[in-house]
Amino acid sequence: MNLVLTEEQRELRGTVRSFLAAASPLPDVRRAAESESGYDPAVYRRLNGELGLAGLIVPQEYGGAGAGYAELAIVLEETGAALLPGPFLATTLAAILLTELGDKELLPDIAAGATVATVALDGDRALNGAEADVVLMVDGARVRAVRGGGRTPLTTLDPTRRQARVEAVAGEAVASSEAGMERVRDLFAVAVAAEQLGVLRASLDAIVAYSRIRVAFGRLIGSYQGVKHKLADMHCKLEQAESIVRNAAWAADEAPGELPLAAALAQAYVGRACFEVARDSLLLHGGIGFTWEHDAHLYYKRAKSDEVLLGPPRIHRARLADLLEL
Numbered sequence: 373m374n375l376v377l378t379e380e381q382r383e384l385r386g387t388v389r390s391f392l393a394a395a396s397p398l399p400d401v402r403r404a405a406e407s408e409s410g411y412d413p414a415v416y417r418r419l420n421g422e423l424g425l426a427g428l429i430v431p432q433e434y435g436g437a438g439a440g441y442a443e444l445a446i447v448l449e450e451t452g453a454a455l456l457p458g459p460f461l462a463t464t465l466a467a468i469l470l471t472e473l474g475d476k477e478l479l480p481d482i483a484a485g486a487t488v489a490t491v492a493l494d495g496d497r498a499l500n501g502a503e504a505d506v507v508l509m510v511d512g513a514r515v516r517a518v519r520g521g522g523r524t525p526l527t528t529l530d531p532t533r534r535q536a537r538v539e540a541v542a543g544e545a546v547a548s549s550e551a552g553m554e555r556v557r558d559l560f561a562v563a564v565a566a567e568q569l570g571v572l573r574a575s576l577d578a579i580v581a582y583s584r585i586r587v588a589f590g591r592l593i594g595s596y597q598g599v600k601h602k603l604a605d606m607h608c609k610l611e612q613a614e615s616i617v618r619n620a621a622w623a624a625d626e627a628p629g630e631l632p633l634a635a636a637l638a639q640a641y642v643g644r645a646c647f648e649v650a651r652d653s654l655l656l657h658g659g660i661g662f663t664w665e666h667d668a669h670l671y672y673k674r675a676k677s678d679e680v681l682l683g684p685p686r687i688h689r690a691r692l693a694d695l696l697e698l
Contacts, residue, residue: 449570571674572649
């Protein structure tokens with residue numbers, strides 16, 4: 373096992389980071405979130421047309437890059453850190469499901485960015501459900517693809533990622549595999565944890581930078597022992613979360629037998645750590661962190677939204693305990 377990024381993986385991270393910094397800086401994220409669609413379709417097209425990210429893990433014979441989950445985790449960490457609005461995570465989850473066990477007919481259009489797809493994660497609730505061309509509805513081990521039908525936008529905590537309730541209409545059956553769905557759910561856990569790692573890192577980076585310029589009572593706030601201790605604790609959470617995510621992504625690619633435990637650990641630890649760091653970052657920013665104009669609250673909201681995206685934390689802790697036979 374080697375959890376250190378390779379040169380190619382570092383290049384991938386740098387490319388995605390540079391693209392997002394130029395194409396989707398936080399002021400643009402705010403404007404896109406307030407638009408009718410909730411995201412900038414032009415940025416999404418470029419993300420796929422120039423970088424091919426929608427098809428990153430899609431096999432090459434279906435128009436994708438055929439990359440591994442280690443590479444996908446790197447990309448999702450960067451999109452999380454940038455608070456990328458829009459259906460990238462939703463389409464990624466759909467690509468995971470279809471690549472692993474579903475009907476491959478949808479994959480070429482997903483990989484090309486021509487089809488926006490999503491997965492109903494909680495009954496009829498789906499990320500970017502109103503914007504998606506195809507919604508994959510999951511009922512136990514059975515999956516069906518729904519086009520059209522009623523889509524009711526939901527009021528959510530996170531303004532940078534929309535959700536909708538999808539009308540339960542007939543759709544085309546695309547998969548049925550109980551064992552396969554267990555692996556898919558674990559891969560979803562890894563993907564979301566990778567995004568959470570990016571949110572965590574960006575939240576910590578923001579408060580570290582602020583502590584170096586904010587003066588209170590004649591001193592930089594970063595010089596106070598209480599602030600130093602808190603930042604050190606936050607950094608420890610980042611280090612642990614990064615190791616957990618890297619291990620889970622490695623297991624997804626190289627050790628499928630270890631994936632259930634690694635995925636359960638990722639959701640049990642990383643989600644909570646992400647929220648705690650985003651919360652503490654907001655608090656350490658002081659009064660300005662609570663204002664609408666500051667970005668700290670956006671990371672806080674994404675962190676909380678992601679923490680419960682795949683179910684409440686107690687579910688993942690209970691599964692982790694079961695796997696460890698505690």
